[in-house]
Amino acid sequence: xxxxxxxxxxxxxxxxxxxxxxxxxxxxxxxxxxxxxxxxxxxxxxxxxxxxxxxxxxxxxxxxxxxxxxxxxxxxxxxxxxxxxxxxxxxxxxxxxxxxxxxxxxxxxxxxxxxxxxxxxxxxxxxxxxxxxxxxxxxxxxxxxxxxxxx
Numbered sequence: 315x316x317x318x319x320x321x322x323x324x325x326x327x328x329x330x331x332x333x334x335x336x337x338x339x340x341x342x343x344x345x346x347x348x349x350x351x352x353x354x355x356x357x358x359x360x361x362x363x364x365x366x367x368x369x370x371x372x373x374x375x376x377x378x379x380x381x382x383x384x385x386x387x388x389x390x391x392x393x394x395x396x397x398x399x400x401x402x403x404x405x406x407x408x409x410x411x412x413x414x415x416x417x418x419x420x421x422x423x424x425x426x427x428x429x430x431x432x433x434x435x436x437x438x439x440x441x442x443x444x445x446x447x448x449x450x451x452x453x454x455x456x457x458x459x460x461x462x463x464x465x
Contacts, residue, residue: 316408325356328347329434330433346420346421360395362394362435364395365393367392367427367428372423373388373422392432396411
């Protein structure tokens with residue numbers, strides 16, 4: 315996925331083997347991933363996508379961490395993409411989870427770090443299977459809200 319603040323930027327989905335670089339996009343205050351050969355196109359990762367960085371990951375410290383920590387690289391090269399704070403539509407959601415459980419927002423990564431897409435999340439093999447199993451249940455809830463007398 316691409317964070318809400320990247321909706322005005324050209325984007326494409328990630329593919330296995332993509333060579334990515336953390337990028338500060340021009341018309342936003344957000345960092346995200348772009349392909350090395352397409353620096354103005356955001357590459358959108360699905361939750362569960364695994365990436366491997368060329369070097370240890372560096373990030374900007376923010377808020378409370380600025381007072382008590384020095385900036386030092388994370389001791390990991392591999393991370394899994396996920397989304398956080400989905401209950402708040404006005405904040406960044408795109409994040410990386412590292413093997414020790416540490417979660418870092420993509421927008422907090424230093425610009426210019428290179429990574430490779432190792433694997434995309436598994437998708438259903440059955441053509442009839444929905445990639446979002448919660449959708450039928452959500453439709454039921456919406457129908458029920460429209461007609462409170464319904465089952």
